[in-house]
Amino acid sequence: MKLNGAQIVIDxxxxxxxxxxFGYPGGQVLPLYDxxxxxADKIHHVLTAHEQGAAHAADGYARTSGKTAVVIATSGxxxxxxxxxxxxxxxxxxxxxxxxxNVAVPxxxxxxxxxxDIMGITQPIVKHNYVVRDxxxxxxxxxxxxxxxxxxxxxxxxxDIPKDIQTDVCERCDAGSVVGxxxxxxxxxxxxxxxxxxxxxxxxxxxxYAGGGVLASGAEAELRALSExxxxxxxxxxxxxxxxxxxxxxxxxxxxxxxxxxxxxxxxECDVLIALGVRxxxxxxxxxxxxxxxxxxxHVDIDLAExxxxxxxxMYVCGDVKEVLAKLLPAxxxxxxxxxxSRVETLKKExxxxxxxxxxxxxxxxxxxxFCDDETVVATDVGQHQMWxxxxxxxxxxxxxxxxxxxxxxxxxxxxxxxxxxxxxKRKTVLFTGDGSFGMNLTELATAVSxxxxxxxxxxNNGVLGLPRQWQTVFFEERYSQSTLxxxxxxPALANAFGAEGRSAETLAQLEAxxxxxxxxxxxxxDCRIDMDEKVLPMIPxxxxxxxxxxx
Amino acid sequence: xxRFTIELIVSNHYGVLNRIxxxxxxxxxxIDSLHVSETENPERSRMLIxxxxxxxxxxxxxxxxxxxxxxxxxxxxxxxxxSVD
Numbered sequence: 001m002k003l004n005g006a007q008i009v010i011d012x013x014x015x016x017x018x019x020x021x022f023g024y025p026g027g028q029v030l031p032l033y034d035x036x037x038x039x040a041d042k043i044h045h046v047l048t049a050h051e052q053g054a055a056h057a058a059d060g061y062a063r064t065s066g067k068t069a070v071v072i073a074t075s076g077x078x079x080x081x082x083x084x085x086x087x088x089x090x091x092x093x094x095x096x097x098x099x100x101x102n103v104a105v106p107x108x109x110x111x112x113x114x115x116x117d118i119m120g121i122t123q124p125i126v127k128h129n130y131v132v133r134d135x136x137x138x139x140x141x142x143x144x145x146x147x148x149x150x151x152x153x154x155x156x157x158x159x160d161i162p163k164d165i166q167t168d169v170c171e172r173c174d175a176g177s178v179v180g181x182x183x184x185x186x187x188x189x190x191x192x193x194x195x196x197x198x199x200x201x202x203x204x205x206x207x208x209y210a211g212g213g214v215l216a217s218g219a220e221a222e223l224r225a226l227s228e229x230x231x232x233x234x235x236x237x238x239x240x241x242x243x244x245x246x247x248x249x250x251x252x253x254x255x256x257x258x259x260x261x262x263x264x265x266x267x268x269e270c271d272v273l274i275a276l277g278v279r280x281x282x283x284x285x286x287x288x289x290x291x292x293x294x295x296x297x298x299h300v301d302i303d304l305a306e307x308x309x310x311x312x313x314x315m316y317v318c319g320d321v322k323e324v325l326a327k328l329l330p331a332x333x334x335x336x337x338x339x340x341x342s343r344v345e346t347l348k349k350e351x352x353x354x355x356x357x358x359x360x361x362x363x364x365x366x367x368x369x370x371f372c373d374d375e376t377v378v379a380t381d382v383g384q385h386q387m388w389x390x391x392x393x394x395x396x397x398x399x400x401x402x403x404x405x406x407x408x409x410x411x412x413x414x415x416x417x418x419x420x421x422x423x424x425x426k427r428k429t430v431l432f433t434g435d436g437s438f439g440m441n442l443t444e445l446a447t448a449v450s451x452x453x454x455x456x457x458x459x460x461n462n463g464v465l466g467l468p469r470q471w472q473t474v475f476f477e478e479r480y481s482q483s484t485l486x487x488x489x490x491x492p493a494l495a496n497a498f499g500a501e502g503r504s505a506e507t508l509a510q511l512e513a514x515x516x517x518x519x520x521x522x523x524x525x526x527d528c529r530i531d532m533d534e535k536v537l538p539m540i541p542x543x544x545x546x547x548x549x550x551x552x
Numbered sequence: 553x554x555r556f557t558i559e560l561i562v563s564n565h566y567g568v569l570n571r572i573x574x575x576x577x578x579x580x581x582x583i584d585s586l587h588v589s590e591t592e593n594p595e596r597s598r599m600l601i602x603x604x605x606x607x608x609x610x611x612x613x614x615x616x617x618x619x620x621x622x623x624x625x626x627x628x629x630x631x632x633x634x635s636v637d
Contacts, residue, residue, distance in 0.1 A: 124574060124578055128621040304615050308612075
């Protein structure tokens with residue numbers, strides 16, 4: 001079969017089950033967009049306002065659906081605008097294939113118009129990347145890109161396709177020579193499993209620390225079974241949150257710098273820490289020496305390079321969490337230490353902050369929660385509001401949380417909410433954001449409007465960059481350098497100008513009213529004015545330990 | 553700091569050397585010597601990279617290099633014999 005490069009791209013996208021792509025056209029990718037035009041009935045292209053929004057939308061789509069998502073951009077500025085989104089996907093192990101156009105092969109390396117070396121630029125933030133210089137290799141390259149992105153520890157792959165490769169005709173392009181991932185994922189060894197089982201048997205205070213690897217491998221049921229078998233409380237990294245329902249008795253919520261008090265203290269008191277699909281980020285561990293004190297650390301992760309990278313473990317298994325737990329579970333006896341469980345129960349009670357009826361971030365989040373069901377996809381931006389959502393929302397179902405973990409990219413949320421909404425059959429999707437984060441990529445309101453998406457955008461508007469302000473209060477003697485947003489933005493009016501709907505709330509009753517009669521075919525922005533000195537607590541200062549925890 | 557050498561079997565095409573040295577750059581490790589040559593199989597090159605580092609650095613470098621798609625084989629050669637996994 002004779003196909004040109006652009007047709008090969010469409011052919012391979014369809015072969016990999018891609019029905020939705022996100023992107024933005026431009027000169028060097030027009031041949032591909034011409035084929036997208038002809039195949040609009042098979043592939044829905046979501047035109048965003050900015051390539052960064054497209055990359056975040058693809059990321060949100062992939063996180064919700066678990067499928068590899070695709071983003072398309074042109075050369076030069078189109079490609080560089082993807083960089084934050086690609087880095088975000090890399091740090092949170094999100095399967096993404098980015099397709100960029102580039103100038104024709106004879107023009108490469110001549111500083112041609114809109115030419116950048118996007119392969120060089122993205123090299124440290126992708127699992128792998130390619131410049132395709134021969135149309136004959138294009139089909140296999142795309143297959144390989146999907147295989148790499150979606151296997152092992154998932155992540156982004158970039159395929160740069162010069163314009164002449166998009167129009168060149170391939171004489172023989174029968175697909176199918178690339179199969180499977182083959183990324184050298186290790187399988188658990190029997191000896192490792194036996195050692196771990198006997199170590200756990202000798203412990204009295206087990207604690208499970210679960211991360212994104214649990215969700216990536218679909219090991220939620222195995223995690224629950226392990227927790228029940230060992231009567232072990234479970235604390236989560238931000239990436240792992242939503243793997244177990246919030247109402248499960250042994251779910252202590254997020255641990256780390258702004259984690260729940262009980263989750264962090266119980267973690268420090270355990271005698272065996274079973275770490276599943278985590279990379280011991282500095283935000284989750286703080287001082288590594290004190291973190292390891294008095295406990296046996298067992299690390300399970302699919303990526304061998306994560307073993308011992310941040311926290312040395314006493315034992316480890318390199319492999320897929322689901323597969324490892326499937327081997328461990330039958331060998332583990334049922335355990336129950338009443339003393340440990342009552343200690344955990346006590347900590348959970350200490351965790352409870354006094355209830356108020358004020359218009360606080362917590363009450364705003366809990367109010368919005370009442371208007372959502374367990375399947376509602378929730379996106380966040382980055383900052384104080386993000387931490388409050390982790391602490392108070394109460395996630396019940398896996399893959400309902402879209403948040404920028406490793407990169408902490410302000411401006412992630414709206415794109416991610418758009419992608420999450422698309423992946424979820426255009427059901428109501430909620431974005432919690434702050435006035436700072438929202439300001440970064442609010443142009444994507446245009447996308448949510450044109451796609452008729454029922455995204456409910458809750459702006460926790462405090463007029464400041466809340467986390468920098470909080471740090472400046474605690475560590476910089478209240479010198480609020482450039483963290484006060486002296487803006488006069490009227491968010492409801494702005495929403496209306498975009499063709500969305502703007503509402504505002506200054507009390508919980510007003511918020512409840514604003515959450516009613518939501519249109520099903522367009523975004524709603526609800527501006528919630530909150531106090532600028534609301535803090536995220538508890539807080540463990542960077543590099544600190546549980547001894548340094550600030551609770552009020 | 554102990555001197556150690558990593559031997560790599562890699563794909564023999566443009567950009568691969570960049571990916572390898574990029575990992576050293578990112579961690580801030582100096583490369584003391586570097587040797588690259590095509591193997592008997594023209595699709596593969598052999599690299600010998602010598603640098604200095606403790607056990608943590610040696611293991612991390614070997615494991616990070618092994619993750620690269622263009623790297624087929626990693627052999628860590630140290631003064632003390634040590635396994636990568």
